[in-house]
Amino acid sequence: MGMRKVAVVGAGMTKFVRRALETGKELAFEAAKMALDSCELTLQQVDCVVHGTAPDAFDGVHMKGEYLADGSGAWRKPYTRCYVGGGTGVFAPIHGWYHVASGLFDICLVVCEEKMSSCQPHPQGAFLTIFDHTTERPLGPNLLWIFALEMNRYMHTYGLSKRDIALVSVKNKRNAADHPCSLLGDREITVEDVLNSEVLAWPVQRLDVSPVTDGAVAVVLAAEHVARRITDKPVWIEGVGWNLDTTYWTNRDLCYPRYVENAARMAYEMAGISEPRKQIHIAEPYDPFDYKELHHLEGLLLFDRGKAPEATALGITQRDGDLPVCPSGGLLGVGNPIAAAGLMKVAELFWQLRGEAGARQVPGQPRRGVAQAWGDLMQVGTVIVMGV
Amino acid sequence: MMTAQIKEFPGVGLRESDFEQRKVLYTEWVPNARYAWDAGVAIGRYLAELKEGRLIGVRCRHCRRTVIPPRVFCEWCFRPMDEWVPLPDTGTVNTFSLCYVTWDMRRLTEPEIPAVIDIDGTHPPVGILHLLGEVEPQAVQIGMRVQAVWKPPEERTGSILDIRYFRPVREG
Numbered sequence: 181m182g183m184r185k186v187a188v189v190g191a192g193m194t195k196f197v198r199r200a201l202e203t204g205k206e207l208a209f210e211a212a213k214m215a216l217d218s219c220e221l222t223l224q225q226v227d228c229v230v231h232g233t234a235p236d237a238f239d240g241v242h243m244k245g246e247y248l249a250d251g252s253g254a255w256r257k258p259y260t261r262c263y264v265g266g267g268t269g270v271f272a273p274i275h276g277w278y279h280v281a282s283g284l285f286d287i288c289l290v291v292c293e294e295k296m297s298s299c300q301p302h303p304q305g306a307f308l309t310i311f312d313h314t315t316e317r318p319l320g321p322n323l324l325w326i327f328a329l330e331m332n333r334y335m336h337t338y339g340l341s342k343r344d345i346a347l348v349s350v351k352n353k354r355n356a357a358d359h360p361c362s363l364l365g366d367r368e369i370t371v372e373d374v375l376n377s378e379v380l381a382w383p384v385q386r387l388d389v390s391p392v393t394d395g396a397v398a399v400v401l402a403a404e405h406v407a408r409r410i411t412d413k414p415v416w417i418e419g420v421g422w423n424l425d426t427t428y429w430t431n432r433d434l435c436y437p438r439y440v441e442n443a444a445r446m447a448y449e450m451a452g453i454s455e456p457r458k459q460i461h462i463a464e465p466y467d468p469f470d471y472k473e474l475h476h477l478e479g480l481l482l483f484d485r486g487k488a489p490e491a492t493a494l495g496i497t498q499r500d501g502d503l504p505v506c507p508s509g510g511l512l513g514v515g516n517p518i519a520a521a522g523l524m525k526v527a528e529l530f531w532q533l534r535g536e537a538g539a540r541q542v543p544g545q546p547r548r549g550v551a552q553a554w555g556d557l558m559q560v561g562t563v564i565v566m567g568v
Numbered sequence: 569m570m571t572a573q574i575k576e577f578p579g580v581g582l583r584e585s586d587f588e589q590r591k592v593l594y595t596e597w598v599p600n601a602r603y604a605w606d607a608g609v610a611i612g613r614y615l616a617e618l619k620e621g622r623l624i625g626v627r628c629r630h631c632r633r634t635v636i637p638p639r640v641f642c643e644w645c646f647r648p649m650d651e652w653v654p655l656p657d658t659g660t661v662n663t664f665s666l667c668y669v670t671w672d673m674r675r676l677t678e679p680e681i682p683a684v685i686d687i688d689g690t691h692p693p694v695g696i697l698h699l700l701g702e703v704e705p706q707a708v709q710i711g712m713r714v715q716a717v718w719k720p721p722e723e724r725t726g727s728i729l730d731i732r733y734f735r736p737v738r739e740g
Contacts, residue, residue: 197581201592210578240597297587300596302672313605314615315637316697318729325682325697328665333684336663336710361577381667382679395579426643430684431635431694434663536573 183281187407187414188273188566190219190400191527195361196515199297200394204239205251207396208293211520212253215289215398219410226400227285229254231261232272232292234518237306238299252291252398266468266555267422267562268292269397269522274420274564276401286403293396294517303392310557312427326558327389328381330434331471335383337435338486342383346374347492348470349387349512355499356509358539363393363515374470390468393515397523399530413534418548419453419565421446429557440479440554440561447550448481451565456481460565461546462532463503464525466554467510476552477505479561504542507532522553522562529566610638613652619726621718623655625690634691657716658737659685662695666705679705685714685734701733713737 192214194200194207202210208231216223231252236244245261252259262268262275269292276290296303304323311317334340349369356365369387377386407414423442425432432438444456453459465476474488482503483491491497497505508514508528511521529549531537548567554560586592607615610626614637617624625636626649633644634653641648664683668676681700686693700708701717714734724730 193577195577195579195581197579199582199584199587201580201582202578207579214574214578240599304671304673308671311697312637313603314607314611315728318727319682319697319699320680321682321697322667322669322671324669325665325667328667329663329682329684332665332710333663360574361579363581379666380669381665384665428635428637428639428643428694430662430697434684 184283185404186277186280186401186417187404188399188417188526188530189402189407189410189414190215190221191398191530192218193361193397193524193527194395196363196393196395196517198363198391198393200295204248204293204295207295207394208248208251208291211293211396211398212251212289212291215400219400221287221400221410223253225287226253226257226289227287228258228279230272230276230279230288230290231259232268232290232519232523233261233263234265234268234294235306238294238296238303240298248293251293253289258285264422264555264560264562266466266518267522267553267560268519268555269524270526270551270553270562270564271422272519272523273399273401273417273526274422274562277417277420280401280403286406288401289398290401290523291396291398292519292523294520295394296392296517297394324381324384326429327469328384330558331383331469333434334471334475340489342375343371344489344493345471345474346371346388348467348473349374351492351498352467352506352510352512355507355540356513359509359514361395362509362513364391365509365513384469388470390511390516393517395515395517395520397520397527399523399527413568415530415533415566415568417564418567419447419449419451421450421563423561425559427557427559429559434558436485437475437479437554437561439559440476440552441481443561443563444480444552447563447565451567453565460503460548460550462507462529462542462549463505464508464528464549464551465505466522466552467506467512468516470512472554473506473510476554480550480552480563499540500543507537507540507542525551525553526564526566533566533568610640614638615726618728618730619724621721621724623657623687625653625655625687627651627653632691634689635694636687636690636696653689655687655689659687659695659714659734660693661700661708661710661712661714662686663710664700664708681705681708683734698731699733700735702735
């Protein structure tokens with residue numbers, strides 16, 4: 181297709197915390213600086229900057245992307261902010277990828293920042309306007325409704341129990357105990373803890389949900405000829421995909437994320453992947469709720485529909501299983517600063533595929549991974565395939 | 569060597585109490601954002617029919633589907649919809665939740681029961697978001713048959729709230 185090969189050559193991140201002392205700009209700077217330092221680049225060598233961050237309403241700052249630009253290293257550079265809801269964290273590196281793959285730029289710095297704690301009394305207030313203003317908002321919906329409705333439909337369709345799904349939360353929070361930046365890592369958590377946690381919107385309980393979080397993550401992308409000079413361990417972006425379903429969400433079957441499948445097929449085709457179950461060695465699907473990991477594993481075609489829970493119960497998705505899923509600890513464990521959470525998954529693949537993930541390292545020298553994010557009105561899928 | 573080598577990651581977490589007791593500096597701003605939305609062609613008709621105690625959908629002959637809420641174009645084939653279709657006010661619970669919290673995480677003693685209700689006469693079956701009422705929370709099931717409970721005509725304003733909620737269909 182006449183596109184250049186693009187590699188991830190550096191990554192950095194801040195701690196994920198419930199409320200950060202630092203401002204968004206400061207968090208963005210910390211992550212961006214760490215990413216540049218990790219591959220020994222200076223800002224001068226960066227041709228363009230891509231920023232990903234969730235709604236302006238979180239921060240109460242119009243043109244929030246522009247406000248954060250200085251912290252992201254964008255001073256007097258070609259700069260764009262992209263935003264596709266919860267899918268932003270994986271879309272931002274895709275956005276950076278086409279800047280470089282097209283030949284327009286050689287080095288792109290991708291920064292994702294989220295500071296959810298500013299929005300009072302709860303950041304959910306910034307999301308409520310996603311519902312239709314005439315046909316839905318008068319009913320007083322809150323965001324948990326759509327997750328609960330989707331989770332219940334998923335459980336009903338495949339005859340799943342709460343216990344089947346709680347295993348995901350346990351796995352990810354335990355994995356996160358090995359992540360130095362995690363907010364909710366917990367080596368001791370059990371299925372009973374999840375099942376006994378406070379009911380929010382049945383079937384969703386407190387420990388089924390990822391936390392409100394502040395944090396930032398950055399990666400550096402480089403064209404092939406530059407990447408090979410920067411590092412002897414480039415991690416290639418082999419395929420990208422994204423896809424959006426209808427806003428008439430009550431007209432869809434909520435048991436299966438077709439839009440994730442479409443995004444995955446686009447990315448797999450580009451990466452030359454015909455048998456994802458054999459060719460993908462690590463998966464970092466989006467897990468803001470425990471059932472979402474299962475939902476997305478099926479949408480990513482890594483398990484048959486309704487079969488991801490069984491694979492989880494069998495230990496296949498454990499860090500030392502046949503298909504490690506969210507070895508980072510995911511959003512459930514590390515935390516969920518929306519856009520930064522998605523890019524954290526891309527950074528995790530970068531570290532895992534280079535064999536640099538420390539205590540989180542997946543055994544067996546994994547050579548290819550997939551990261552995916554999701555968002556909007558249960559609507560968007562963004563997928564990236566990376567390999568060495 | 570990245571994470572394995574880095575000893576200290578940046579970022580300082582605050583305690584909730586530090587924030588609440590103003591031990592850290594911050595500023596506050598309350599936005600004043602007011603909107604008046606046009607209902608539009610399709611939803612305008614939908615609201616007018618709700619005021620009369622009726623549900624209405626639209627049909628796309630090309631895609632052979634009848635959907636609600638109504639829209640002026642079919643997002644599948646991207647043609648104008650072909651006709652209005654009066655629909656009954658009965659349906660089937662597609663999925664539901666028992667919600668014990670408000671959006672800002674205050675507890676509710678009695679749960680709200682939001683549901684997607686597949687409306688009879690749509691094809692393939694599609695639903696709308698509404699609430700369930702006159703039912704024990706623990707008795708709600710996916711597949712349950714339900715019917716709209718309307719406000720009296722003089723209280724209707726042309727709003728989705730002209731339906732108070734959906735309740736189980738009483739057999740016989």
